[in-house]
Amino acid sequence: MKKATIADVAKHANVSKSTVSQYLNKRYEYMGEETRKKIAEAIQELHYRPNFMARSLKQQSTFTIGVIVANIIHSFSTKIINGLEAEFDKKGFHMIICNSADEPSKEKKHIETLLERQVDGFVIFPTGKNEALYRTLTMQNIPIVFIDRFIEKLEIPSVLLDNMKAMEMAVSSFNVHPLAVVTTSLDLQITPRVERLEGFRLALQKRNMEVLEEYIRHGETKELPQIFDELFSLATPPKGMIATNDRVSQELMLYVKKHQIRVPDDLQIVVIDEMPYTEFMTPPLTTIEQPSDLMAKQAAALLFEKIEMGTFKEMKNLYRFEPIFLKRDSTLL
Amino acid sequence: MKKATIADVAKHANVSKSTVSQYLNKRYEYMGEETRKKIAEAIQELHYRPNFMARSLKQQSTFTIGVIVANIIHSFSTKIINGLEAEFDKKGFHMIICNSADEPSKEKKHIETLLERQVDGFVIFPTGKNEALYRTLTMQNIPIVFIDRFIEKLEIPSVLLDNMKAMEMAVSSFNVHPLAVVTTSLDLQITPRVERLEGFRLALQKRNMEVLEEYIRHGETKELPQIFDELFSLATPPKGMIATNDRVSQELMLYVKKHQIRVPDDLQIVVIDEMPYTEFMTPPLTTIEQPSDLMAKQAAALLFEKIEMGTFKEMKNLYRFEPIFLKRDSTLL
DNA sequence: CTGTTAGCGCATTCAG
DNA sequence: CTGAATGCGCTAACAG
Numbered sequence: 001m002k003k004a005t006i007a008d009v010a011k012h013a014n015v016s017k018s019t020v021s022q023y024l025n026k027r028y029e030y031m032g033e034e035t036r037k038k039i040a041e042a043i044q045e046l047h048y049r050p051n052f053m054a055r056s057l058k059q060q061s062t063f064t065i066g067v068i069v070a071n072i073i074h075s076f077s078t079k080i081i082n083g084l085e086a087e088f089d090k091k092g093f094h095m096i097i098c099n100s101a102d103e104p105s106k107e108k109k110h111i112e113t114l115l116e117r118q119v120d121g122f123v124i125f126p127t128g129k130n131e132a133l134y135r136t137l138t139m140q141n142i143p144i145v146f147i148d149r150f151i152e153k154l155e156i157p158s159v160l161l162d163n164m165k166a167m168e169m170a171v172s173s174f175n176v177h178p179l180a181v182v183t184t185s186l187d188l189q190i191t192p193r194v195e196r197l198e199g200f201r202l203a204l205q206k207r208n209m210e211v212l213e214e215y216i217r218h219g220e221t222k223e224l225p226q227i228f229d230e231l232f233s234l235a236t237p238p239k240g241m242i243a244t245n246d247r248v249s250q251e252l253m254l255y256v257k258k259h260q261i262r263v264p265d266d267l268q269i270v271v272i273d274e275m276p277y278t279e280f281m282t283p284p285l286t287t288i289e290q291p292s293d294l295m296a297k298q299a300a301a302l303l304f305e306k307i308e309m310g311t312f313k314e315m316k317n318l319y320r321f322e323p324i325f326l327k328r329d330s331t332l333l
Numbered sequence: 334m335k336k337a338t339i340a341d342v343a344k345h346a347n348v349s350k351s352t353v354s355q356y357l358n359k360r361y362e363y364m365g366e367e368t369r370k371k372i373a374e375a376i377q378e379l380h381y382r383p384n385f386m387a388r389s390l391k392q393q394s395t396f397t398i399g400v401i402v403a404n405i406i407h408s409f410s411t412k413i414i415n416g417l418e419a420e421f422d423k424k425g426f427h428m429i430i431c432n433s434a435d436e437p438s439k440e441k442k443h444i445e446t447l448l449e450r451q452v453d454g455f456v457i458f459p460t461g462k463n464e465a466l467y468r469t470l471t472m473q474n475i476p477i478v479f480i481d482r483f484i485e486k487l488e489i490p491s492v493l494l495d496n497m498k499a500m501e502m503a504v505s506s507f508n509v510h511p512l513a514v515v516t517t518s519l520d521l522q523i524t525p526r527v528e529r530l531e532g533f534r535l536a537l538q539k540r541n542m543e544v545l546e547e548y549i550r551h552g553e554t555k556e557l558p559q560i561f562d563e564l565f566s567l568a569t570p571p572k573g574m575i576a577t578n579d580r581v582s583q584e585l586m587l588y589v590k591k592h593q594i595r596v597p598d599d600l601q602i603v604v605i606d607e608m609p610y611t612e613f614m615t616p617p618l619t620t621i622e623q624p625s626d627l628m629a630k631q632a633a634a635l636l637f638e639k640i641e642m643g644t645f646k647e648m649k650n651l652y653r654f655e656p657i658f659l660k661r662d663s664t665l666l
Numbered sequence: 667c668t669g670t671t672a673g674c675g676c677a678t679t680c681a682g
Numbered sequence: 683c684t685g686a687a688t689g690c691g692c693t694a695a696c697a698g
Contacts, residue, residue: 003473005675016685021677031683047469052449053395054675057386057690064429072415082405085432094429094450096397099418116385117427136380246609253613276579277610280586338691349669354693364667387691390674 004046012042024050064094066114070102070125075246083296104129121303128188143306145299149191159299159319161290163192166323167199170242170270175333180215180231180238182248196244224251240268246275269330283329291321337379345375357383397427399447403435403458408579416629437462454636459484461521476639478632482524492632492652494623496525499656500532503575503603508666513548513564513571515581529577557584573601579608602663616662624654
């Protein structure tokens, strides 16, 4: 039971291949009523399905987008993937998902193989360490949109959270001090992490509060307990803490529980990224949510702009989204 | 700056297309040292990348797997996707992810378009309502593996949790009664839900406990609070409860919090699906975990068996995985 | 070791 | 309205 081709259908219906092709492309004007029926029947009988690869080869378009996430398992990636899927589906596009695991070499490999697969565009959570490659892509006019992270001096639009504002919101929701902020590894200088720490410093300065670097910490996930230990061993332990992403927030919850730290009495907490548990923790966590669906929509819209019109409408590289403040009980103000 | 083809490279290097093709396929034996260098240079200069579509067309293989999940956002789907990605990546395969949203019509549409895209195989969380289509696929000898759900009378292997055992574990971890079990919608008779309810009944019977259907509930996510209300309004409210998936467990946590139900004193709880929060809830939740990585590995292995050898090694349709019991403090035994 | 030839399945002229 | 011819980019014999 081999796969039927357009030629088989043509033979079966006693017409020519091009007539069948017309039919498939719904150009019914160019054929008789009965011809149409015969073709329809033949397609049914042979279980014929057009070969998308062949069409793509001819039409130089694959209707597929390559998506490279830094880590599928992270909550924000998942939300974005979910949002992108919905948008792509509307346009009849499919997506190939790859995982860079925040390793530049993997990212490079994936970009290259996706290129070989002739994807029509990319959505990438960039590692940031493949600048030459990003530049080549732009020069070859390949549609590409970054998400979550921004790479300077590149004409590639980035869709990201207004991290400064998020930290301003966070800081303004505490009525205690000193405040600490913790994020995950800074090895790759990943935009949201860098910006959130910087936003923290700025928010303090704005309030004429001293910026003490020992309260501004970062490290691999497994180092976080140690970091918390150090923080709470300071002469003046933090009274408020900001967890800048889901990883940190989870580790912090674990730590708080283990050490029976009372929230908000001993420690007030603000976390970035809405998670299922933030609402039913004791106490529920004051959270700053990223509007992931809007962000995915924006990314998809930008990408299609470039794919369909060959260029971005606006000469704008930065699309910042408003964080959503969810006041709950881990802060008091 | 148009894309270079193999012909451009050949011209640039003063050799024939087929020599270049040999080079690309690493059949270096058939060419001179300097020829090789010249080709390498030409490829560099022209930024040449082989067109994977063209190769696929010729080779009748796309090195891509279609993955259809019931809902990307569910924790188990995400974990499986993550596991599959790792396995596929090892073999140089990519995956196209689609969302059926548990709608049979969407599932059908996705299967059909993925077929047109000539995917080499499928991994599907089946809705169960497209039996004719599943059957056609099997008859056309298309590699396909189901996950999480089992469809009877089909020669399609399914990778799933040993749900009976999971419920036996759950029931045996309580030292109170009556016990209740809650799952999400049963409209589609989705395997894990059906089996978990049935496993619950069986576990009770085994212990000569009465099976009372009013303690065995199911409903849409938004109906769950109402269902909990009803359960706790019974003459004898449940003293122990099993949440059969992450949705139910989250709704239950919300409910328990809202109504200040004391766990485990007033209500003992066991949940299925390990989640970030199970460990740091108060109290930590006794959990039954699905070995998602092993399951993804198994699914991938089966699929590749069929892809590479044209047949499954074993005439076996059911691959059951041992649940992992994580005793924590929401149960007392 | 290298070049020629002939498709893979489809879409698109361009004559009939 | 239909059919023949051509090519998308690559691979795979098969000669040389």
